[in-house]
Amino acid sequence: MKTVEVTASAVVVHGPDDVRIEDVPVREPGANEAIIDVAYGGVCGSDIHYWKHGAVGESILRAPMVLGHEVVGVVSQAAADGSGPAAGTAVAVHPARRDHSDTRFPADRPNLSPGISYLGSAARFPHTEGAFATRIVLPAAMLRALPDGLALKTAALAEPASVAWHAVSRAGDLSGKRVLVVGSGPIGALIIAIAKRAGAASIVAVDMHDTPLDIAREVGAPVTETLRASEADAIAAVDADVVFESSGNHRGLSSAIRGATRGGIVVMVGLLPTGDQPVPVSLAITRELQLVGSFRFNDEIDDVLAALADGSLDLSPIVTHVFPAKHALEALAVASDASSSGKVLLDFRQEDSDD
Structure with missing residues (x-):
């Protein structure tokens, strides 16, 4: 009797300006792996870079790859070894897989291990396939059961919110502090x-x-004031205790340094291009600023899910568009236009709809 191959509809990047909706095989899960029916996926800047340029920094696309790492869904088949959530459980996905590495890094900060692989990444070859597909197979350890009552659409922001939560934690206690955020896109x-x-x-x-x-x-209501990036003097006059740079360019980092108070903290979240950057480091020295890096996250996703569930964190204004997954190319185009969009979601449950 012939075995019927199980497939899923996926968003696959083949190269610059070449994203296709294709059927991809769904492999048999290992004993510690579960099958997840994906509900929502958030478009990230890395997805846009792979689509536009075929690369994210030094991670260069060498073969077709399924995009996506910001996903939530429902377990359709639990891991056979009993690990992880049961079938029918709504879950968020932690997109990092902690592989072995001989490189030194702090034991409590596994996000700094070069041995980590990330869903939808061309950093290695063969590439690590992403999760923009109607059905995916993942290790149960990468799944986080949603708290009771937390909607899948709300939880779809859990992964990028964990990046932001990690960045905020890198700054220490913010109680009573004056904060400046340079770059007000989704992150x-x-x-x-x-x-x-x-x-x-x-x-x-x-x-x-x-x-x-x-x-x-x-x-941020009621505490947020806003400034244009071109208002250099006004930004410098903010005199912030803590600055978060999330624009990902050297002009933003320059503004962040100038906008920090003496003895302040600048948390660098936006990933700048590889190589030297022209920024006023002399000010960081003479003002004794702390320049703090922030990269991905560890287990902050658990705190994010709890805060979303108890209502202490409301992220609903950040989602501006939801597209059926089959319209992924349109979604990528909208998400790449920072002047008209916030976070853009793909809905993988609408595959049979033409709406």
Whole structure:
């Protein structure tokens, strides 16, 4: 009797300007792996870079790859060894797989291990396939059961919110602090929401466009003020205790350094291009600023899910568009236009709909 191959509809990048909706095989799960029916996926900047440029920094696409790492869904088949959530459980996905590495890194900060692989990444070859598919197979250890009552659409922001939560934690206690956020796209907006929850006394958001500043005001209300990125003197006058740089370019980092108070902290969240960057480091020295890196996250996703469930973290203003997954190319185009969008979601449950 012939075995019928199980397939899933997936968003596959083949190269620059070449994203296709294709059927891909769903492999047999191992004993410690579960099958998940994906509900929502969030479009990340890395997905956009693979689509536009065929690369993210030094991670260069060498073969077709399923995109996506920000996903939530429902377990359709639990891991055979009994680990992880049971079938029928709504879950968020932690997209990092902790592999062995001989490189030194702090034991309590596995996000710094070069041995970690990330869903939807071309950093290695063969590439690590992503999760933008109607059905995926993942180790049960990568799954987080959603708290009772937490909607899948709300939980779809758990992964990027964990990046923001990690960044805020890198700054220490924000209670009563004056905060500046340079770059108010989805990650910047998430930082604003989490900084507000953490007790920041005031938050100033900076961006080039109206839409992200409107979102910043909504998600940070009532404490958020906004400035245009071109208002250099006004940014420098903020005199912030803590600055989060989330624009991912050297001009944003320059503004962040100038906007920090003497003895302040600058948390660098946006991933700048490889190589030297022209920024005013002399100011960081003479003002004794702490320049702090922030990269991905560890287990902050558990805190994020709890905060979303208890209502202490409201991220609803950040989602501006939801597209059926079969319209992924349109979704990528909209998400790449920072002047008109916040977080863009793909809905993998609408495959049979033409709406």
